[in-house]
Amino acid sequence: DSGVTQTPKHLITATGQRVTLRCSPRSGDLSVYWYQQSLDQGLQFLIQYYNGEERAKGNILERFSAQQFPDLHSELNLSSLELGDSALYFCASSVVGVNEQFFGPGTRLTVL
């Protein structure tokens, strides 16, 4: 157990819908990262937040957005869902000043 929690574990929804994935970082970690893992694209960085502010952006679609709240938990919002958005979504967190990232258990999103 890494100490990073994610909910829900599984999510099944239909095309065109909107979902929210939630992540709580390890106690004391200020940085949160979101990654998407799919069979064809591998593990891809989406976005990073540090202490409530966006720090870096990767291959994140305009239909996707994220935020980090004052209690440091983060949410990833996916809208206008397409079949190709089906993937495992991981959140990771790290301590200030070091790079080790610890991953949560992931949310498996299935878009039908």
Next chain:
Amino acid sequence: GENVEQHPSTLSVQEGDSAVIKCTYSDSASNYFPWYKQELGKRPQLIIDIRSNVGEKKDQRIAVTLNKTAKHFSLHITETQPEDSAVYFCAASPNAGGTSYGKLTFGQGTILTVHP
């Protein structure tokens, strides 16, 4: 941006043999290189990492080497066991410290199978 290439994509060994997985990266600004192990349906787990000021690091049966000049790094697993079977990912990141820009660029993964 950074691009990480990982080889081989699959690796099959007998229990007790060694396994080597290699990665190359493109961005000379990268200076942090972790390796993750992922079992089926589970989260990636950090198993070892190396920073650019170090050429080699060992942790029991696992070692990582880094050649900054050639921009490649490798994972070595000795005395492999069936429980080592998993997908292994290498990654690169531009900062070994600081509060920003710690994103990881991952290789494509290597499926390691250790036969009893």
